[in-house]
Amino acid sequence: MDLLTFIRNQWDRVAAWALIALGALFLLVGWFGVSGTVIPSEQLPYLMSGGLGGFFLLGIGAMLWISADLRDEWRKLDDLDERWAALQADETGDSFEGRTDARRISHPSEPPVEAEIAG
Amino acid sequence: MTVRTGWGLRGWALWTAATAVVVAALVVSGGRTADAQTELVNFAAIGSAEGVRYHTVAAGAPLTDDVADVATPQAQSIVDSVSGSNAYAAVPYPGETVLTGPALATGAAGLPAAPAYPVLASSSHPFEPEEDIEQPGVRIRASSDATSSRAAAITGGSSAPTGIGRATTTSVSTLEQETGRLRAEAVSSAEVISVEGLLRIGRVEGTAAASLVPGEPVERSADLVVGDVTVAGQSARITPQGVVVGDRASALPVGPQVDLLEEAGIGARLLAPIETEDGIVSGALEITVVTEGPSGPVTQTYTFGRASARVSSQAGSPLGGGVPTAPAPVAASGEGDGPGTSMSDARVPDTPAAQNGAASADQPTPRDTEAGTTSPVLQAQPVANAFPLTDTVSFYLTIVLAALVVFGAAQLVRIMGVRSAWIS
Numbered sequence: 001m002d003l004l005t006f007i008r009n010q011w012d013r014v015a016a017w018a019l020i021a022l023g024a025l026f027l028l029v030g031w032f033g034v035s036g037t038v039i040p041s042e043q044l045p046y047l048m049s050g051g052l053g054g055f056f057l058l059g060i061g062a063m064l065w066i067s068a069d070l071r072d073e074w075r076k077l078d079d080l081d082e083r084w085a086a087l088q089a090d091e092t093g094d095s096f097e098g099r100t101d102a103r104r105i106s107h108p109s110e111p112p113v114e115a116e117i118a119g
Numbered sequence: 120m121t122v123r124t125g126w127g128l129r130g131w132a133l134w135t136a137a138t139a140v141v142v143a144a145l146v147v148s149g150g151r152t153a154d155a156q157t158e159l160v161n162f163a164a165i166g167s168a169e170g171v172r173y174h175t176v177a178a179g180a181p182l183t184d185d186v187a188d189v190a191t192p193q194a195q196s197i198v199d200s201v202s203g204s205n206a207y208a209a210v211p212y213p214g215e216t217v218l219t220g221p222a223l224a225t226g227a228a229g230l231p232a233a234p235a236y237p238v239l240a241s242s243s244h245p246f247e248p249e250e251d252i253e254q255p256g257v258r259i260r261a262s263s264d265a266t267s268s269r270a271a272a273i274t275g276g277s278s279a280p281t282g283i284g285r286a287t288t289t290s291v292s293t294l295e296q297e298t299g300r301l302r303a304e305a306v307s308s309a310e311v312i313s314v315e316g317l318l319r320i321g322r323v324e325g326t327a328a329a330s331l332v333p334g335e336p337v338e339r340s341a342d343l344v345v346g347d348v349t350v351a352g353q354s355a356r357i358t359p360q361g362v363v364v365g366d367r368a369s370a371l372p373v374g375p376q377v378d379l380l381e382e383a384g385i386g387a388r389l390l391a392p393i394e395t396e397d398g399i400v401s402g403a404l405e406i407t408v409v410t411e412g413p414s415g416p417v418t419q420t421y422t423f424g425r426a427s428a429r430v431s432s433q434a435g436s437p438l439g440g441g442v443p444t445a446p447a448p449v450a451a452s453g454e455g456d457g458p459g460t461s462m463s464d465a466r467v468p469d470t471p472a473a474q475n476g477a478a479s480a481d482q483p484t485p486r487d488t489e490a491g492t493t494s495p496v497l498q499a500q501p502v503a504n505a506f507p508l509t510d511t512v513s514f515y516l517t518i519v520l521a522a523l524v525v526f527g528a529a530q531l532v533r534i535m536g537v538r539s540a541w542i543s
């Protein structure tokens with residue numbers, strides 16, 4: 001997988017890392033600004049931009065990272081669902097072609113997924 | 120390309136180390152709060168001077184007896200922990216209503232913007248570092264950098280029987296970052312003052328200076344020099360009690376010229392300097408002219424040489440300070456001036472002018488003390504409402520710590536709540 005494909009597929013994870021790095025940079029620059037002067041009126045812009053800005057960037061980055069993990073989870077579930085649908089198709093002789101969205105396959109009479117996988 | 124979805128031991132070790140560093144920095148910063156440097160958390164250095172304050176009271180006048188109360192030229196400089204560094208000079212300062220009212224009115228009415236007040240120079244670091252305005256008879260200038268502000272105003276050119284040849288006000292406020300010393304100095308001077316052609320004063324100069332190093336008491340000094348005084352051409356001097364004609368060696372301190380002044384309703388006296396809790400207001404020369412108006416006596420009071428300097432440094436949060444956020448005229452109130460009038464800090468200069476018809480404020484009088492609490496004096500805005508929070512550095516470290524904690528908690532949610540559920 002090349003870099004562009006990776007970024008396209010994992011955009012939320014890449015954005016999370018970028019925002020986390022940017023937030024850390026904001027906090028670092030803000031620290032140098034705040035500690036570089038004793039005049040609070042000159043410290044306040046760094047406090048607001050560096051401190052609070054870095055805080056929110058880190059927060060958004062962490063949220064996106066969680067979102068990326070949740071997307072991984074969905075991918076895994078989709079993968080399992082596809083495998084299960086493929087097994088079902090093999091057993092019944094139906095064609096699996098064109099049924100790429102496994103989540104739309106729903107048959108109440110079908111056995112549980114765990115049983116199929118275990119089998 | 121594989122994606123590492125777990126944080127791993129190294130990641131947690133890094134996060135723990137960063138948190139520990141921030142906590143340690145917070146502890147160190149908290150310990151430093153007791154040091155002198157962090158006592159600069161809530162500070163102010165304010166200098167202010169008025170060339171002449173003109174106050175008219177007309178008995179029986181419509182609406183109010185106080186017909187006019189204006190000071191010109193004015194100069195004020197401020198370096199404080201909230202508004203930063205700013206200064207203004209004006210001839211005169213018209214007040215916020217006059218300055219902002221036209222713009223608000225025209226803006227609300229959708230009209231073109233009103234022209235700015237023409238004889239006000241203001242500066243504020245970093246957005247407006249300097250303003251210099253020169254017009255016929257007027258030169259005003261204000262400049263500000265990160266740790267100092269200066270203002271100066273010069274007016275002159277009156278040839279009326281009652282007028283001033285030239286009036287100058289300057290004010291400087293500075294903060295020395297290396298030592299934390301705050302300084303405020305202001306000078307008010309007027310030259311060639313003439314009152315009804317009878318009383319002439321060559322020069323009045325009032326100086327006020329205050330300096331403060333955190334943890335040490337405020338150093339104050341104030342001077343007042345009144346020179347070259349004549350009454351109907353006769354050399355005279357002015358004391359806190361009034362005008363004295365003749366030189367100091369004369370056995371007859373009061374001459375017939377004083378009667379001329381009294382007949383013209385003219386009085387003059389010196390006002391004592393006023394020591395405030397965090398600074399000093401210089402002495403001043405007060406001249407009163409009483410005339411008969413249509414509905415009663417009209418008293419015109421001219422006060423020359425008023426300058427004030429205030430410095431303060433208090434522990435507390437910069438977010439809780441009560442100092443003004445924009446250049447503002449000094450209040451004409453002496454309330455809260457501290458324990459009382461004192462002459463002990465006034466340095467009376469031994470100048471040739473003082474020896475030759477010049478007078479210096481050397482004794483407080485009951486009238487001076489009363490004047491110190493009721494007459495218009497230069498009074499800079501006090502630092503108030505400081506409530507005990509941490510200083511800015513500690514506050515910043517707290518934000519960093521909170522960011523790390525939130526980030527760590529998010530990682531825990533990510534790993535325990537999302538990944539562990541399906542990779543275990």
